[in-house]
Amino acid sequence: MREVAIIGIGQTKVEENWEKSIRQIAGEAVVAAMNDAQRNTADGLFVGNMMSGIISHQENLGTLIADWVGLKHIEAVKVEAACGSGAAALRLGLYAISSGEMECAIVVGVEKMTEAKGSEITAALATAADADYEAAQGLSFVAINALIMQRYLYEYGWKHTDFAPFSINAHANGLHNPCARLQEPISEKEYHEARMIADPINLLDASPVGDGAAAVILVPAALPSSNGKPNIKIIGSAGATDTIAVHDRHDPLWLAAAEVSAKKAYSQGGVSPQDIDLFELHDAFSIMSALSLEACGFAERGQAPRLGLECQIIPKGKIPISTRGGLKARGHPVGATGIYQIVEVVQQLRGEAGETQVEGARIGMAQNIGGSGSAVFTHILKGD
Amino acid sequence: MREVAIIGIGQTKVEENWEKSIRQIAGEAVVAAMNDAQRNTADGLFVGNMMSGIISHQENLGTLIADWVGLKHIEAVKVEAACGSGAAALRLGLYAISSGEMECAIVVGVEKMTEAKGSEITAALATAADADYEAAQGLSFVAINALIMQRYLYEYGWKHTDFAPFSINAHANGLHNPCARLQEPISEKEYHEARMIADPINLLDASPVGDGAAAVILVPAALPSSNGKPNIKIIGSAGATDTIAVHDRHDPLWLAAAEVSAKKAYSQGGVSPQDIDLFELHDAFSIMSALSLEACGFAERGQAPRLGLECQIIPKGKIPISTRGGLKARGHPVGATGIYQIVEVVQQLRGEAGETQVEGARIGMAQNIGGSGSAVFTHILKGD
Numbered sequence: 001m002r003e004v005a006i007i008g009i010g011q012t013k014v015e016e017n018w019e020k021s022i023r024q025i026a027g028e029a030v031v032a033a034m035n036d037a038q039r040n041t042a043d044g045l046f047v048g049n050m051m052s053g054i055i056s057h058q059e060n061l062g063t064l065i066a067d068w069v070g071l072k073h074i075e076a077v078k079v080e081a082a083c084g085s086g087a088a089a090l091r092l093g094l095y096a097i098s099s100g101e102m103e104c105a106i107v108v109g110v111e112k113m114t115e116a117k118g119s120e121i122t123a124a125l126a127t128a129a130d131a132d133y134e135a136a137q138g139l140s141f142v143a144i145n146a147l148i149m150q151r152y153l154y155e156y157g158w159k160h161t162d163f164a165p166f167s168i169n170a171h172a173n174g175l176h177n178p179c180a181r182l183q184e185p186i187s188e189k190e191y192h193e194a195r196m197i198a199d200p201i202n203l204l205d206a207s208p209v210g211d212g213a214a215a216v217i218l219v220p221a222a223l224p225s226s227n228g229k230p231n232i233k234i235i236g237s238a239g240a241t242d243t244i245a246v247h248d249r250h251d252p253l254w255l256a257a258a259e260v261s262a263k264k265a266y267s268q269g270g271v272s273p274q275d276i277d278l279f280e281l282h283d284a285f286s287i288m289s290a291l292s293l294e295a296c297g298f299a300e301r302g303q304a305p306r307l308g309l310e311c312q313i314i315p316k317g318k319i320p321i322s323t324r325g326g327l328k329a330r331g332h333p334v335g336a337t338g339i340y341q342i343v344e345v346v347q348q349l350r351g352e353a354g355e356t357q358v359e360g361a362r363i364g365m366a367q368n369i370g371g372s373g374s375a376v377f378t379h380i381l382k383g384d
Numbered sequence: 385m386r387e388v389a390i391i392g393i394g395q396t397k398v399e400e401n402w403e404k405s406i407r408q409i410a411g412e413a414v415v416a417a418m419n420d421a422q423r424n425t426a427d428g429l430f431v432g433n434m435m436s437g438i439i440s441h442q443e444n445l446g447t448l449i450a451d452w453v454g455l456k457h458i459e460a461v462k463v464e465a466a467c468g469s470g471a472a473a474l475r476l477g478l479y480a481i482s483s484g485e486m487e488c489a490i491v492v493g494v495e496k497m498t499e500a501k502g503s504e505i506t507a508a509l510a511t512a513a514d515a516d517y518e519a520a521q522g523l524s525f526v527a528i529n530a531l532i533m534q535r536y537l538y539e540y541g542w543k544h545t546d547f548a549p550f551s552i553n554a555h556a557n558g559l560h561n562p563c564a565r566l567q568e569p570i571s572e573k574e575y576h577e578a579r580m581i582a583d584p585i586n587l588l589d590a591s592p593v594g595d596g597a598a599a600v601i602l603v604p605a606a607l608p609s610s611n612g613k614p615n616i617k618i619i620g621s622a623g624a625t626d627t628i629a630v631h632d633r634h635d636p637l638w639l640a641a642a643e644v645s646a647k648k649a650y651s652q653g654g655v656s657p658q659d660i661d662l663f664e665l666h667d668a669f670s671i672m673s674a675l676s677l678e679a680c681g682f683a684e685r686g687q688a689p690r691l692g693l694e695c696q697i698i699p700k701g702k703i704p705i706s707t708r709g710g711l712k713a714r715g716h717p718v719g720a721t722g723i724y725q726i727v728e729v730v731q732q733l734r735g736e737a738g739e740t741q742v743e744g745a746r747i748g749m750a751q752n753i754g755g756s757g758s759a760v761f762t763h764i765l766k767g768d
Binding site: 001021044050051053054056057058059060061062063064066067073074075076077078079080081082088091092095096098099100101123124126127128129130131132135238239240241242243244248256257260261370371374375 | 405447457459460463464466476508511512516623626640641759
């Protein structure tokens with residue numbers, strides 16, 4: 001099994017982009033990544049996307065984007081795993097290279113959401129949950145997360161404000177990321193006073209949706225660098241699922257699929273949580289930051305808020321998270337998010353993260369979550 | 385790169401199935417395939433599906449189905465390439481095995497369509513075309529194929545009735561397939577007099593949609609058979625794309641992506657069209673049978689109808705097609721079709737095809753087409 005490396009990255013700003021179609025947004029990220037890699041061909045294109053069929057009335061995205069960027073006749077498919085679609089596409093692009101079937105693969109995550117009405121987006125997001133037993137009861141995605149957070153506060157005795165550091169850190173970091181949707185810091189007071197969405201989740205616990213695309217170029221790791229930048233190796237890559245409905249879980253406060261995929265990735269990379277220099281986690285809601293940190297072994301069960309309160313999650317902390325803004329501030333164009341995370345880890349490992357650079361970052365991890373922890377993909381990357 | 389084999393197959397009858405949800409239909413095919421393979425675990429699940437988000441308000445199908453069949457924590461994703469989604473999922477399952485990442489993978493194609501209104505299905509199918517430049521102009525899928533067929537008749541001088549053998553053969557074969565949606569023979573007179581849909585495509589040129597699922601179990605080919613049945617090796621597997629819009633093609637009567645993917649698959653398998661004992665092609669419309677036969681080298685350009693008129697496409701002919709009914713009679717639950725084709729080729733290579741068994745079949749080919757020839761996946765299978 002060949003080791004795989006990332007040699008190029010590209011991304012668009014996450015925003016409301018009514019001027020451009022989904023193919024244009026995806027195309028911009030692909031072309032940026034190919035320019036970064038100094039490549040103009042590839043053997044295959046893997047597109048992570050969740051809701052183009054519902055929102056843009058466009059499926060067959062693999063073909064659409066390959067055609068648009070002029071990669072004539074290459075193989076191209078779309079991969080969907082709800083909000084985990086981006087990293088799911090990366091997994092499959094990785095297979096294509098590690099199997100020897102391809103020598104160069106493009107993976108792009110793209111989502112165009114804001115042209116739809118809010119209620120349509122909420123309905124589209126709810127397709128990630130169990131349509132028959134959750135969504136049909138009116139349980140939206142934020143409502144599911146609110147139930148989980150409510151239970152977490154009750155079970156472990158934390159107050160809502162103890163989650164403030166997750167959002168404050170994300171916004172502080174997003175301020176320095178030109179691709180972030182929200183480039184503005186927030187205070188603890190603002191967090192505390194934000195408008196309630198679904199008790200206890202308020203506006204500043206939730207990530208904003210948006211339009212955006214991010215792309216990476218994969219090649220065999222043994223290939224010498226051709227663009228003067230270090231090859232970033234993927235030393236761990238794993239996916240796992242859990243029950244689709246939260247009510248079917250023995251413990252709704254434990255992300256079993258996150259644990260399974262992280263443990264596999266650690267084992268593949270021969271590393272442990274102590275070796276991880278930064279962690280781009282799936283902070284769609286602040287409660288998810290806590291659960292992800294616990295499932296991946298960075299905090300004891302029920303103790304993740306302490307990491308925030310003790311300033312361990314900032315770029316200079318023990319386990320920096322959301323270093324480019326995370327879903328919370330960079331934004332969450334759902335099918336694209338998993339690739340934004342990878343692009344951001346690559347920036348850190350290349351030393352290109354500017355004001356929020358994690359000093360001496362050598363090993364970075366990204367975890368992309370689909371559904372309510374029901375489809376989870378973990379990647380561990382290593383710089384030179 | 386490890387060779388990959390199919391050791392189990394399962395399928396449900398293609399029908400209007402309002403009693404069962406999409407997870408139940410998919411689950412039945414998966415369990416049937418696992419029973420056939422005498423396996424009760426797997427490392428991953430790859431789901432081919434096109435329109436569950438639009439029709440059933442359910443995405444995250446990988447998780448949904450893995451959860452439903454009780455394959456706790458395995459990796460699972462959905463793969464979409466319009467009507468080519470089934471074979472696209474097979475390609476990725478194959479990568480997972482050939483790379484050494486997995487030792488056993490399940491690939492299931494599933495579509496549940498008939499609970500939606502006809503106009504909704506037409507709109508959902510149109511998401512396979514170019515939403516901005518074809519569908520937005522009111523060009524439905526049948527309309528695109530009608531334009532192509534019209535041009536074919538004009539260009540090569542055939543009459544509409546010259547296409548009758550494609551539909552007659554499919555129905556004659558479907559009669560003997562208990563999983564076929566239409567188990568009834570048709571006559572040339574019926575073909576000729578069928579209700580017009582989009583001139584020159586009439587009702588008996590077009591395949592019926594339906595609800596259904598088909599599944600296969602993949603393992604490394606070197607693994608000894610554990611169920612007393614021969615391992616069916618995948619000796620060729622390739623995907624290719626073309627422009628998404630037909631108007632962007634130099635020649636709208638040539639399926640370039642079908643040609644590219646078939647040539648790659650032939651080369652991988654070390655075979656040529658002469659070696660293929662049967663060909664499950666993508667006869668969504670009869671014109672597609674002709675174009676697929678030509679692109680894959682079974683007929684000269686513009687000459688495919690001759691194969692039908694000379695009785696070469698029946699099970700005893702030179703190049704039997706649609707041997708279990710094809711899309712035309714077995715039915716076309718779009719994201720499932722590519723796996724139905726593979727299941728049918730395996731039946732032939734195992735000698736399990738009953739009345740429509742192709743005598744001495746050793747090498748079979750399947751070609752699954754997404755969009756108007758815009759995403760094409762070709763597989764070549766070999767029995768013992």
